Amino acid sequence: MKKIYLARDLSDAHLLKGFLEGDGIEAEVQGESLWKLRGEIPITEDTAPSVWVPDEDYDRAMELVETFHVGEASASVARKPWRCACGEENEGQFTECWNCGRSR
Numbered sequence: 001m002k003k004i005y006l007a008r009d010l011s012d013a014h015l016l017k018g019f020l021e022g023d024g025i026e027a028e029v030q031g032e033s034l035w036k037l038r039g040e041i042p043i044t045e046d047t048a049p050s051v052w053v054p055d056e057d058y059d060r061a062m063e064l065v066e067t068f069h070v071g072e073a074s075a076s077v078a079r080k081p082w083r084c085a086c087g088e089e090n091e092g093q094f095t096e097c098w099n100c101g102r103s104r
């Protein structure tokens, strides 16, 4: 499984899951139980709900995520370029560094 999307909240995650399943991709939402503890623990990339897909569907799922616009906030966060630990700048739609393969 690969993580393709970090959601703002559970409904955001489930919307995308349904969207991917509509296209035949068996997506999975992770982090639901942690999300329900929000307020008690800080919200970070590790505690926000995320959407995962099977490795073989990853490329197709990423294209679908691109067309999936739920709120400009999460969309713009997802698209912001990011700098990898190896120093390379990556486009926001990539979750792994093109240079060294480290995940975002």
Ligand SMILES: [Zn+2]
Pocket: 084, 085, 086, 087, 088, 097, 098, 099, 100, 101, 102
């Ligand atoms: Zn890198």
